[in-house]
Each structure stands twice: as structure tokens, then as C-alpha cells.
Amino acid sequence: MKKQQKWLVWIFVVVCLGGVFSVMAYLAHNRDMSMWTDKVGTMYQIFVYSFADSDGDGVGDLQGITQKLDYLQELGVNGIWLTPIHSSQSYHKYDVEDYYSVDEQFGTLADFEQLVEEAHKRGMKIVMDMVFNHTSDQHPWFLDVKTNQNSQYREYYALNDQSDDEFLLNGPWHKLNQTDYYYGYFGAHMPEVNLDNPLVISEWQNVLQFWLEKGVDGFRFDAVKHFYNEGELKIINDATQQAVSVLQALKKAAQKVNPQVYFVSEVWLGTSAMTPYYAGNDGLFQFDLATSMIRAVNRGETQYIKEYVENIQRFKTVNKGAISTNFLTNHDQTRVMSAVFEDKQRAKLAANLLLTLPGTSYIYYGEELGMTGMKPDERIREPFLWQTDGNGLQTSWESIEQNKQTPSVEQQQVDQTSMYLHYKQLINIRNTYPQLISGTVEIMKAADKFIHYTVENETGTVHVMHNLSKEACEVTLTTVNPQGIYGTIEGKTVKIAPLDSHIFLEQTK
Ligand SMILES: [Ca+2]
Ligand SMILES: [Ca+2]
Structure with a gap:
């Protein structure tokens, strides 16, 4: 093969692969579930x-x-x-x-x-x-199964025609007709x-x-x-x-x-x-x-x-x-x-x-x-x-x-x-x-009647504290520059009322 022809083949291969990858990327993009997750x-x-x-x-x-x-x-x-x-x-x-x-x-x-x-x-x-x-x-399938011994929908349901089968003794089986039983955990209907x-x-x-x-x-x-x-x-x-x-x-x-x-x-x-x-x-x-x-x-x-x-x-x-x-x-x-x-x-x-x-x-x-x-x-x-x-x-x-x-x-x-x-x-x-x-969630403290966790992404960390007791509580923060979201911060101290929560943002430095 001449040098020029080899080049043409290579260009062809690259273009084809590019096309395949574009289609794959397109499909992957279309299946992007980030709307749901984020x-x-x-x-x-x-x-x-x-x-x-x-x-x-x-x-x-x-x-x-x-x-x-x-x-x-x-x-x-x-x-x-x-x-x-x-x-x-x-x-x-x-x-x-x-x-x-x-x-x-x-x-x-x-x-x-x-x-x-x-x-x-x-x-x-x-x-x-x-x-x-x-x-x-x-449902029309079931009505047909009930009235027609040769119904095409018999295989659509969990049926049992062996009346002496041990399954029938324990499970929630219901009588369909003279010979058959059907399975219905939530009831006959x-x-x-x-x-x-x-x-x-x-x-x-x-x-x-x-x-x-x-x-x-x-x-x-x-x-x-x-x-x-x-x-x-x-x-x-x-x-x-x-x-x-x-x-x-x-x-x-x-x-x-x-x-x-x-x-x-x-x-x-x-x-x-x-x-x-x-x-x-x-x-x-x-x-x-x-x-x-x-x-x-x-x-x-x-x-x-x-x-x-x-x-x-x-x-x-x-x-x-x-x-x-x-x-x-x-x-x-x-x-x-x-x-x-x-x-x-x-x-x-x-x-x-x-x-x-x-x-x-x-x-x-x-x-x-x-x-x-x-x-x-x-x-x-x-x-x-x-x-x-x-x-x-x-x-x-x-x-x-x-x-x-x-x-x-x-x-x-x-x-x-x-x-x-x-x-x-x-x-x-x-x-x-x-x-x-x-x-990403992480537990900072899980004690009797108190829990503190953080939820973090690249933009910053949200701290969440729940006071699960009937008494007010105080927490001293070690966080630099906390920004209140829910509840108030006085200096470095967070006061949480009985059965209440505190939420603040820790800014990324
Ligand atoms: Ca109405
Ligand atoms: Ca089932």
C-alpha cells in the first residue's frame, strides 16, 4: 500500500472511531441522572x-x-x-x-x-x-382465567392445580375453580x-x-x-x-x-x-x-x-x-x-x-x-x-x-x-x-440526645446539629467563619433550644 493510501485508511479509521465515541458520549449524556441525584x-x-x-x-x-x-x-x-x-x-x-x-x-x-x-x-x-x-x-386477564379453562392468560398468574400440594397448606392460596388455586398474598382480590x-x-x-x-x-x-x-x-x-x-x-x-x-x-x-x-x-x-x-x-x-x-x-x-x-x-x-x-x-x-x-x-x-x-x-x-x-x-x-x-x-x-x-x-x-x-454525609458526634453531622460538597460543608433533649444546650464551635443557616450563633457559641436544631455553613477556605 502506498504511503498516501495508508494515511487515507488511518483518517478513515479515526473518523469512524470518532463517530462511535460521539454516539457513546451522546447516549451516556442522555442517561445522565444528575437532575435526580443533585x-x-x-x-x-x-x-x-x-x-x-x-x-x-x-x-x-x-x-x-x-x-x-x-x-x-x-x-x-x-x-x-x-x-x-x-x-x-x-x-x-x-x-x-x-x-x-x-x-x-x-x-x-x-x-x-x-x-x-x-x-x-x-x-x-x-x-x-x-x-x-x-x-x-x-382485570380482563384474570376474568378470562377464571371462566376459561384454556385461557391464554393462565401463565400470567401464579396458579396451582395440584390440590394436595403442600404449598397450598401454608401459602395464601385462593380457590379459582374446581381444580385450580391462585396465589394472592394481599387477599383474594x-x-x-x-x-x-x-x-x-x-x-x-x-x-x-x-x-x-x-x-x-x-x-x-x-x-x-x-x-x-x-x-x-x-x-x-x-x-x-x-x-x-x-x-x-x-x-x-x-x-x-x-x-x-x-x-x-x-x-x-x-x-x-x-x-x-x-x-x-x-x-x-x-x-x-x-x-x-x-x-x-x-x-x-x-x-x-x-x-x-x-x-x-x-x-x-x-x-x-x-x-x-x-x-x-x-x-x-x-x-x-x-x-x-x-x-x-x-x-x-x-x-x-x-x-x-x-x-x-x-x-x-x-x-x-x-x-x-x-x-x-x-x-x-x-x-x-x-x-x-x-x-x-x-x-x-x-x-x-x-x-x-x-x-x-x-x-x-x-x-x-x-x-x-x-x-x-x-x-x-x-x-x-x-x-x-x-x-457526602459524615457523623461528627452521636451521643445520647444529641447528634451532629456534616454534609459536604466542593462548595462547602453544612453542619447540622439536633438537640434531642428537653433541655437547651450550648455548643462551642471550632469552625472558622461559620455562617448561620438555621438558628443563631453568638461569637463561637451555638445555643440550641430544647428539641430543636442548628444548621450552619462552613465556608471552604
Ligand atoms: Ca372529584
Ligand atoms: Ca408476587
Whole structure:
């Protein structure tokens, strides 16, 4: 080959490689999740039935949420998690009949698209609840299985036709017909799907793509711990790994529509058993942390928070983009205000913990009003209190029993001591100091009734101290040039009121 030809070949190779690398860089850039890891510090969980009713039928709906987006923007949250909105007979809608629909009680697909558009205009994300462990017993697949012995959907569910099988003795099996039984951990109305069937996975992939095309930003997956329950299928080799594989397959399909799609799962397990699930998720709800924060507030115990913080780095060994998903309580648990025995100062202190630890912190609707709530479930899902007279899109599907004394948004917006203004202040701090979202956390001191941690990034270190005792305390600072964020500093001394916190910035020298 002549010298000139060799050069031409080399130029060709370089141009081709350049093209390949550009495409790879483009794809990598598009999958850049830094918006989620660095900017989305606070999310707001809406129990749709109870939040805002636009048409006066007593039930919350999508147009109601759209009309209240300004409220959420003013509170400072960066996005919303909606409990399921698909058609379903129940009020909670965790038993879905049609995954491509909007329940008519909540509105239409057009209402949903408008909600997404209006949320995006305000820089807010929309995360949808996806119930993929089970369907409703009214889902067309299940109705067909029930009535048709040769149904093509038999393999879509966990069925057992051996009536003498020992599985049937222990597990939550329900009678399908004369010969068959089906598995339903949450009850006969929630038959569990067979996630080992590729046709089911492909259907779930289509569902995610459908909603991503409507503009949704992410998904919260329900009951992931139960994807592969012991005894549900004949062969389960590794329940955790199999569930992770399901999520990975879903993610791959979802990324084709939105490369930055966000996955967060409910895996209701202890931190170490849950951590491997990060391989299929961006976020995992930290149930142990939630309990630890409530315990710290009620009893002054700090060792559990210390242990949690020391474990956070392990999440990143499973998935380097892992986000700690912090929360105090959700729609299945006693509300924070009730968990702290209706002590307003303790509830504020719990908020201070929730909103100063790195990750994405979720607020359950009404928590910012100090709403109370103890089981049964309906009572931890009472109508959100918009106005004292019950107007202002307030829902009325059930009477208010446990929140007769809780002040409404209207009252709290003008009360300087209110829970609402406290949450708003802390969320604002979280939005102002990005290290509180994505910084590196380190415990400085974890003692009885006192904890001090730092959250650091390249712009500076935020110090957070919580006084978990009923006595005021004083701390002498060794920090050069501390800049107050929450609470006052006199000279080198920080005074912290009983059950209160102190936050300051240590400027990078
Ligand atoms: Ca309504
Ligand atoms: Ca299951």
C-alpha cells in the first residue's frame, strides 16, 4: 500500500472511531441522572383520593391536583408521587383493572396530560405508582382465567392445580375453580402475576412506555419485596436477584422512551437485605431510617442514625447512582404527628432530620400541616385540610375524625409558628444548599440526645446539629467563619433550644 493510501485508511479509521465515541458520549449524556441525584431533594406523596376535589363529588381528582400545583411549588417541593390512578374498584386503587387507563373518578387521560404539562412548567417531576406484583381480580386477564379453562392468560398468574400440594397448606392460596388455586398474598382480590413469564414482562414494559410517552418522569414500584414470595412459584432460586432482573428489564425498555427515567421501589425490608435491590433502582425507600428518625425524636437514641449514615456508601457499591430515599411515614403507616404523640416540637424536629440528610426526601401529604392519623388505613388518609370551612377543593369522601383540631393550610400560612411554615423553611434550605441533597454525609458526634453531622460538597460543608433533649444546650464551635443557616450563633457559641436544631455553613477556605 502506498504511503498516501495508508494515511487515507488511518483518517478513515479515526473518523469512524470518532463517530462511535460521539454516539457513546451522546447516549451516556442522555442517561445522565444528575437532575435526580443533585436537584430533586424533596418529593411530595399525594394520596389522590384525599387531596383536592375539582368537581365537588367529594373525591380527589387530577384536575384538583393541577389546580393546587401552585401550593406545592410555593412549599418548594421538586416533584410529586401519585398513588395509583388507574381504573380500579377500590378507593386506594392498588388493585388495577386497566393499566392504560385513568380511573374515571380521577378524570381522563387528557386531565393527566395537562397535569404533567403544568407540573413541568413549574419544574416539578411526576412519579407514578406502578402495581406490578398483582392485578385486580377484575382485570380482563384474570376474568378470562377464571371462566376459561384454556385461557391464554393462565401463565400470567401464579396458579396451582395440584390440590394436595403442600404449598397450598401454608401459602395464601385462593380457590379459582374446581381444580385450580391462585396465589394472592394481599387477599383474594389481588391475584399475583407470574413474573417469570416473558409475556408479562413485555406487557409491563409496554405499560411503562405508554406512560413515559405521556410525559411521566419516573415510577414508584409497589410491593417489590413480594415479586417472588417464597412458595409463590414452584422454582425460585434467588428471589432478590429475580426481582432485580425484572426491574432491570423494565428499565431497559423504559430508557428507550426516556433515558433519564427514574425508578424508586418499595422494598419493605431492613437496610442490608434491601441494599441489593439498588441494582435495579435509582432510589429505595429507607424504612429503617424512617424508624430511626422517629426513635431519635421520641427517645433521643442516635446510634441507629449513625449506623445508617455509615452504611450509605454501600448503596453506591451496588449502583454508583444510588439515591437514599428518605421519608418519615407513608400511606401505610401511622402519621408522624401521631407517632410523636402529637408533640408539635417533636414533629418539627423529625422534619429537621428528614430534610437535612442527603438523598431525596419524601413528604406524605398533610405531614406539612402536622395532620394526625392512626389505623385503620382510612384514618391515615383523611381529607387534606385546605380551608377551615371545608372549602377550597377539600375532599369529603370520608368524615374528618382524627384531624378535627388540625389547623388548615389557610390558618397555617399566616401563623409564624405553624408546621407548614416550618416545612417550607426547611425545604427552602434544602433547595438552597445542594450538599443537603447530594453531598457526602459524615457523623461528627452521636451521643445520647444529641447528634451532629456534616454534609459536604466542593462548595462547602453544612453542619447540622439536633438537640434531642428537653433541655437547651450550648455548643462551642471550632469552625472558622461559620455562617448561620438555621438558628443563631453568638461569637463561637451555638445555643440550641430544647428539641430543636442548628444548621450552619462552613465556608471552604
Ligand atoms: Ca372529584
Ligand atoms: Ca408476587
